[in-house]
Structures are given as structure tokens and as C-alpha cells.
Amino acid sequence: MALNHRPYTFDRVVRALISMGFLWGIIWLLNYLSDALIPFAVALLLAYMMNPLVSWVQKRIKNRLAAVLISLLIVFFVLGAMAAVIIPIVVSEISHMGRLLSRLVNDTDLARRADQLLPRDIWEAVKTAAGRPEIQDFFRTDNFWKIFEAVSRRLLPGVWGLITGTASFLLGIIGLGVVALYVVFLLLDYEKVSAGWKELIPPNYREAVTGFVADFESAMSRYFRGQTAVAFMCGILFSVGFVWVGLPLGMLLGMFVGLLNMVPYLQIIGFVPAFVLAVIHALESNTDIWLVLGTTTAVFGVVQLIQDAILVPRIMGRVTGLNPAMIMLSLSIWGKLLGLLGLIIALPLTYLLLVYYRRFLASVKPASASSIDT
Structure with missing residues (x-):
């Protein structure tokens, strides 16, 4: 491809401005229609992720509709089984953490040990935070849906406000149904959709656009498949390590640090909550704080060594x-x-x-x- 040495004439500048205006108009239109397009975009992503499973099932039963329905049942069964195993453990850990916080706030042996071992300003900050009513209410409940509601109110206050009303709740259910229908229809005609959009591109730009999209899809799929596998395995290793050390909320913290592995080097953020929970565990068990901090640091070091020496080279390779x-x-x-x-x-x-x-x-x-x- 040779460099373009054509002079910038008035006509060429006008064409460039029109193209930029057209591009801006498309962006504005997408933003204006975002409420209607988001369900379709979510369904398209889900269909893209599920299509390999559907194709694998279809090779064995030779019927696309049956393959789609069976694949959806498999996904729901796997997610339900994981929830049935994980949710009771999570609720138990949160309840245990609630009891620890209550003991920290009240004048107990645990609070007195914390007062003796921790610097005064740090202890006052921990005691103030642990005594806040919303923190106490969150960790005191043993009902998963109450915990889910509390988290939703904090993380998504606007969304939670919308779904509390009956009418809005019904609209939310309808929205989920629309996404589910989108997923089914996209999976039924996935091959046609993936091939048909290319015909919508003008012939002059079709080869360049389709080539870029193909390269982009290949790079994204290879990277995310590998990185998701690495993050999942690191989450398991961190959870096992933190539970072995005895940290409160050890499984939740391990899954959180594993999720951070989706972004390289971001798992270092997990040091802060891990060390806080390590101090709480040392106070609870009357164990030397430095020993617990050392074993917690060792968990990070061992998992990082396994990640860098085994998981990343074998799974990611030279992505x-x-x-x-x-x-x-x-x-x-x-x-x-x-x-x-x-x-x-x-x-x-x-x-x-x-x-x-x-x-x-x-x-x-x-x-x-x-x-x-x-």
C-alpha cells in the first residue's frame, strides 16, 4: 500500500468533514437508542459466548433448536449448582464476620486485644467503621437475598430504586424476557447473522472492515479465553489459601482477588483487604499478628509464582x-x-x-x- 500524496483540495476537505459529521451522527444515534440497544447488545454477547456449546451439542443431535434449548438448560443447571454450593458458604462467612465486628465494637476480650496491639488512630478508625449501623445490619443477616438487596442498594442505587416499584419490577421482568428471546433467536440463526452483516458494509470498505473485525475477534477471544481461565484458577488458589490461613471471608476474598486477575497486576489491590482480615483473624484467634500477616503474604507469593511459572506460560502462551x-x-x-x-x-x-x-x-x-x- 503506497502512501497517499493527493493534495488537500477544498472538495477533499468537505468530504472529510461530511464523513466526520456522519460518524458523529452515528455515535449520537447509538447513544440516543442505547436503552433499546443494550438488551440486544447483552444478548449478542451471551449468544457469542454460548455458540461454541450450541455447536458442540448440534453435532450430536443434528437439530439447531433442540441444541439451543439443551445448551440453555446446561448453562442454567451449572449456574444453579454453583449457586447452591457457594451461596451457603458465603452467607456463613458473612454471618461469622458480623459476629466478629459485633465483638470488636463491644467491650470484649477481642476489643481489648485490638486496643492493646493496634495503634490508637487505626483502632479508632476500625472501631468507628465497624460500629456503623449499615455495616452491622449487612453482616448481621443470614438471608442471602437480604445481603443481595443490601449490596444492590449500595452499588446500584438508581437501578434498585427503579425495580422496587411493582410496575418497574414487571418491566424489568419483561426486559429479561426480551433478552432471553434475543438470545434464543440469535443462537438459532447465529451463522446467518455472523455472515450476513458483512453484506451491509459498502463494497469499497468491506474487505478492510471485515478483516479488522476478524482480527479483533480473534485477538479478543484468544486473550479472554486464556485470561478468564487464569483468573478462575487463581481465584480457586487464593480461596483455598485464605481459607487455610483462616481469614474471615476467605472464600469471598479469594474470588475477588481472582476476579482482579482479569486485569494484569491489579490483584495487588487485594493486599489491603487481605491484611485487614489477617489482623482481625489474629485478634480473634489470639495468634501472633506477624505470623498471620506472613502466611497471608506467603499465599500471595505462592499463587503469583504458580501464575507466572505455570498458568500464564501454559494457558496464555504468547498471546x-x-x-x-x-x-x-x-x-x-x-x-x-x-x-x-x-x-x-x-x-x-x-x-x-x-x-x-x-x-x-x-x-x-x-x-x-x-x-x-x-
Whole structure:
């Protein structure tokens, strides 16, 4: 591909401005229709994730509709089984944490030990936070749905306010039904949809756009499959390690730190809650604080060693080939541009941009060499 040396005439500038205005109009329209498009986008993502399972089932029963229904049943069964195992453990850990906080607030042996071992300002901050009514109410309940409601009120206050009314609740149920219908219809005609959208692209741009989308999908799928597997295994290892140490909320903390592994190096944030819970466990069990902090740090070190020496090389391989400095730079830039979403997709996007830049350089060099020869 040779470089374009055409002069910037008035006509060319006008065409560029019209193209930019058209692009801005598309962005505005998408933003205006976001409420209607979000259910479809969610369903499209779910269909994309479920299609490999549907295709695998279809090879054995030769009927697409039956394969879709069986795949949905498999997914619901797996999620239900996981919830049946995890939810009682989570509720038990939260209730245990509630009892510890109550003992910290009241004048008990645990509170007196904390007063003796912790610096005065830190102890006062912990005591004030533990004594807040909303914290006490959250950890005192043993009902999962009450816990879910409390978390939803804190994390999604606007959304929770919408679903508390009867009419809005019914609309929410209808919205979930619409998403489910979208998923079923998209899975039924997934091959047609994945091939048919290309015909909507103008012929002059079709090859470039479809090539970019194919490369983007390949990079994203390879990266997220590998990174999800790494994060899942690290979450299991952290949960086992924290439960072995005896930390309150050990399983929840392990799953949280494992989830942070979706973004490289972000799991370091887990040190803060882990050390706080380690101190609480040391006070509860009357164990040396430094011993508990040391074993908690050892859990982080062992899991990080397993991740770097075994999991990442075997699962991720050379998916991106980026060095640590480039990884940190890409996380900073994309995180600044797109927030949390940017942190999640930073590495595959950076890898894709580097691939296209190398292709651009490879196409420019022959053109430059031929111009020098002439």
C-alpha cells in the first residue's frame, strides 16, 4: 500500500468533514437508542459466548433448536449448582464476620486485644467503621437475598430504586424476557447473522472492515479465553489459601482477588483487604499478628509464582508478546480513555494496534524502495 500524496483540495476537505459529521451522527444515534440497544447488545454477547456449546451439542443431535434449548438448560443447571454450593458458604462467612465486628465494637476480650496491639488512630478508625449501623445490619443477616438487596442498594442505587416499584419490577421482568428471546433467536440463526452483516458494509470498505473485525475477534477471544481461565484458577488458589490461613471471608476474598486477575497486576489491590482480615483473624484467634500477616503474604507469593511459572506460560502462551513496561503503559492509556472497560480490553487492543502498525510499515517499505529506485 503506497502512501497517499493527493493534495488537500477544498472538495477533499468537505468530504472529510461530511464523513466526520456522519460518524458523529452515528455515535449520537447509538447513544440516543442505547436503552433499546443494550438488551440486544447483552444478548449478542451471551449468544457469542454460548455458540461454541450450541455447536458442540448440534453435532450430536443434528437439530439447531433442540441444541439451543439443551445448551440453555446446561448453562442454567451449572449456574444453579454453583449457586447452591457457594451461596451457603458465603452467607456463613458473612454471618461469622458480623459476629466478629459485633465483638470488636463491644467491650470484649477481642476489643481489648485490638486496643492493646493496634495503634490508637487505626483502632479508632476500625472501631468507628465497624460500629456503623449499615455495616452491622449487612453482616448481621443470614438471608442471602437480604445481603443481595443490601449490596444492590449500595452499588446500584438508581437501578434498585427503579425495580422496587411493582410496575418497574414487571418491566424489568419483561426486559429479561426480551433478552432471553434475543438470545434464543440469535443462537438459532447465529451463522446467518455472523455472515450476513458483512453484506451491509459498502463494497469499497468491506474487505478492510471485515478483516479488522476478524482480527479483533480473534485477538479478543484468544486473550479472554486464556485470561478468564487464569483468573478462575487463581481465584480457586487464593480461596483455598485464605481459607487455610483462616481469614474471615476467605472464600469471598479469594474470588475477588481472582476476579482482579482479569486485569494484569491489579490483584495487588487485594493486599489491603487481605491484611485487614489477617489482623482481625489474629485478634480473634489470639495468634501472633506477624505470623498471620506472613502466611497471608506467603499465599500471595505462592499463587503469583504458580501464575507466572505455570498458568500464564501454559494457558496464555504468547498471546500478546508484550513486555511488562508496555503492558503497564497500555493499561494506563486505555484505562484513562475508557475507564474500567479500557483496563479489561487494554492488552488485546494494544496487541491489535501493534499488528496493524507492523503491517503498515511492511506495506510502506516496498513503496518507499520503489520510489527511490525510480
